[in-house]
Amino acid sequence: MRREIRAEPYRIKMVEPMTLPSRERRVARMVEAGYNPFSLRSRDVYIDLLTDSGTGAMSxxxxxxxxxxxxxxxxxxxxxxxxxxxxxxxxxxxxxxxxxxxxxxxxxxxxxxxxxxxxxxxxxxxxxxxxxxxxxxxxxxxxxxxxxxxxxxxxxxxxxxxxxxxxxxxxxxxxxxxxxxxxxxxxxxxxxxxxxxxxxxxxxxxxxxxxxxxxxxxxxxxxxxxxxxxxxxxxxxxxxxxxxxxxxxxxxxxxxxxxxxxxxxxxxxxxxxxxxxxxxxxxxxxxxxxxxxxxxxxxxxxxxxxxxxxxIDEEYLADRIGQVAYLAERVRLAGAPIVEPPGGHAVYIDAGALLPHLKPYEFPGWAMSVALYIEGGVRAVEIGTVLAGRKAGTGEHDHPRLELLRLAVPRRVYTHRHMDAVGDAVAAVVEKKRQLPGLFFTYEAPVLRHFTARFGTLQEWPG
Ligand SMILES: Cc1ncc(COP(=O)(O)O)c(C=O)c1O
Missing domain, CATH: 3.40.640.10 (Type I PLP-dependent aspartate aminotransferase-like (Major domain))
Structure with a gap:
């Protein structure tokens, strides 16, 4: 029997042009940003999965x-x-x-x-x-x-x-x-x-x-x-x-x-x-x-x-949750372990498991966020040691149990082809995973440090 293909339950009435900057430009922008994706200008980002909050498209x-x-x-x-x-x-x-x-x-x-x-x-x-x-x-x-x-x-x-x-x-x-x-x-x-x-x-x-x-x-x-x-x-x-x-x-x-x-x-x-x-x-x-x-x-x-x-429209929700599940499948196929099963709004890559050569204090989730931008112009957010901050008493890093990279999907903004491009970017990162260097702070604010931090790399970034 022919399978019924369910595409996005909307058609596009207005478009916002965007482009994938060259690799050279991406490297230059990331260095200027102090290896912090929060410091990139959105015009330099191809597919922005930093958050699903306030980034959706209205009807x-x-x-x-x-x-x-x-x-x-x-x-x-x-x-x-x-x-x-x-x-x-x-x-x-x-x-x-x-x-x-x-x-x-x-x-x-x-x-x-x-x-x-x-x-x-x-x-x-x-x-x-x-x-x-x-x-x-x-x-x-x-x-x-x-x-x-x-x-x-x-x-x-x-x-x-x-x-x-x-x-x-x-x-x-x-x-x-x-x-x-x-x-x-x-x-x-x-x-x-x-x-x-x-x-x-x-x-x-x-x-x-x-x-x-x-x-x-x-x-x-x-x-x-x-x-x-x-x-x-x-x-x-x-x-x-x-x-x-x-x-x-x-x-x-x-x-x-x-x-x-x-x-x-x-x-x-x-x-x-x-x-x-x-x-x-x-x-x-x-x-x-x-x-x-x-x-x-x-x-x-x-x-x-x-x-x-x-x-609360069921067709909208089936598409929404389905798109996140589709991205999860692309990420798995690219060879990156994720938090299973994928949730409703984002795919969480287990960067600690993917990059075991990096210690938590070398920020594996953050290194992966830098790599994902350099390889595919995709912006995502670390949910790991950098985000967790320092312990009040000792000032040591407050290492969480997991070092994750979150790919949050904005609502009604991207198509499945965009998710394919993200999958390809993840595959390119996985290919270079052993060469990815750890990071260290060159600037660290006392609170909510992830937003404004600047980093150096422990070795040269792979070309
Ligand atoms: C679970 C949860 N609670 C609260 C908030 C805070 O909402 P807002 O960013 O609108 O202040 C967020 C935002 O991401 C959230 O994910």
């Missing part, structure tokens, strides 16, 4: 929605359209727009942990969440299931929280835990999904101990798609039904709309708790703006509202 209906933006300071129609979209798609009653996800984290944590010294459990904190907990003088506690740290083991829901570890923590330290957060999908763990069963279980534990339970919902629709595909009992449900059930287990969520609301900027805090909402609006006014605009233009809220309806 024609989202662009059209911009024109109906109501730019009133207070009570704009655009806010009410956003509120309605969050109520319809997620089921939360109260909504506070914020300039992006970390704005929502700041408002939520300012509300729930005003006086510091508290423990915040999460399946795995994303950097901004961790930074906000630390900023509030709290302690972020990662409680992933143990298999999250085994990159080659294929399991369906490696983003789950270790519910026994959570129960044990609460039984000993309930008074020190102001909230529980679950990150969907689990970005720091490889974009791995959380199962409905795990959400239900964590929600029950939170309920038993009377602890507020919030979702970091950045990639909620991708998580829902994995539940439909992998979890018994959900194959016949629509994505909309699955999303509403997921959200029903939580007291609210923080959201970076730059991911699964399909916009380039924006976020929100949503909750069902009217008292928490009232308290949060106080902080929102201070940090973000009046509670009906929260640092956003009316037109931004219009595009977000439309994006929330579009992202």
């Amino acid at each position: 024609d209906l989202q662009w059209a929605a911009l024109l109906s933006g109501d730019e009133s300071y207070a009570g704009s129609d655009s806010f009410y359209r956003l509120e309605q979209a969050v109520q319809a798609v997620m089921g939360f009653r109260h909504v506070i727009p914020t300039h992006q996800g970390r704005g929502a984290e700041n408002v939520l944590l300012s509300t729930l942990m005003p006086e510091g010294g508290k423990l915040v459990p999460n399946n795995m904190h994303f950097d901004t969440t961790k930074a906000h907990v630390l900023h509030k003088r709290g302690e972020p506690v990662d409680l992933p299931v143990p298999v999250a740290y085994s990159p080659s083991v294929r399991q369906d829901f490696k983003g789950n929280m270790d519910s026994e570890a959570l129960e044990s923590l609460l039984s000993r330290r309930r008074a020190d835990v102001p909230l529980i957060i679950m990150t969907l999908t689990c970005n720091s763990g490889g974009g791995q999904p959380v199962s409905m069963a795990n959400l239900r279980e964590v929600s029950q534990i939170a309920g038993r101990y009377g602890v507020p339970f919030f979702l970091d919902a950045c990639r909620f629709a991708e998580n829902a798609y994995f539940i439909k595909e992998r979890e018994p009992g959900y194959a016949a449900c629509s994505i909309g039904q699955i999303v509403r059930e997921m959200m029903s287990y939580a007291d609210g969520c923080t959201m970076s709309a730059k991911k699964d609301a399909l916009v380039n900027i924006g976020g929100f805090l949503a909750t069902n708790d009217p008292a928490l909402y009232r308290q949060a609006t106080v902080w929102a006014v201070l940090f973000e703006g009046f509670p009906t605009y929260g640092g956003l233009a009316g037109r931004d809220m219009e595009a977000m509202a439309q994006g929330l309806y579009e992202v």
Whole structure:
């Protein structure tokens, strides 16, 4: 029987020209950038897989929605359209727009942990969440299931929280835990999904101990798609039904709309708790703006509202997750080991395993990011020692368990042929893997060093 080919479920109405700079130019740009891909200008990048955050393409209906933006300071129609979209798609009653996800984290944590010294459990904190907990003088506690740290083991829901570890923590330290957060999908763990069963279980534990339970919902629709595909009992449900059930287990969520609301900027805090909402609006006014605009233009809220309806479309999600899986297959064929199975928004190459001749303090993930740009003009991001920074007490590198290179795929931006080009670039890096040198810092900022660092190479870069 003839196989039915499913191509991208959209056609392209507008194009943005780009080009692959010559190898000579790529080497020169990388040297000028101090071997730091963050310091490259985007015009020198061919395929940009630095992040999937705020880099997606909006639909024609989202662009059209911009024109109906109501730019009133207070009570704009655009806010009410956003509120309605969050109520319809997620089921939360109260909504506070914020300039992006970390704005929502700041408002939520300012509300729930005003006086510091508290423990915040999460399946795995994303950097901004961790930074906000630390900023509030709290302690972020990662409680992933143990298999999250085994990159080659294929399991369906490696983003789950270790519910026994959570129960044990609460039984000993309930008074020190102001909230529980679950990150969907689990970005720091490889974009791995959380199962409905795990959400239900964590929600029950939170309920038993009377602890507020919030979702970091950045990639909620991708998580829902994995539940439909992998979890018994959900194959016949629509994505909309699955999303509403997921959200029903939580007291609210923080959201970076730059991911699964399909916009380039924006976020929100949503909750069902009217008292928490009232308290949060106080902080929102201070940090973000009046509670009906929260640092956003009316037109931004219009595009977000439309994006929330579009992202739960199953055909869109099948294409999105399918494209990441396609890239994963190309990377495997190129001979690079990846975190298995691939997650929803990115492929994570196990650079530590690919480049065993480089010690963690020679930054294998970073060396691979430099090589990928030089070989194919592809920009990706290290998730390893450089990103992790130094330990507060000793000043030593805070080596993570894995040295990874993340290839994050922007939404609706690149085609499968672009993914083929990335696969070829990875193959070219794999061919030279034994010659790739380690790196050392020539400049290192005291915080968030990866953004501005400069490096030297321990040997000459291979030609
Ligand atoms: C899981 C997760 N939480 C929070 C954030 C922060 O969102 P934003 O960049 O919009 O502040 C991100 C962004 O990448 C994320 O991936």
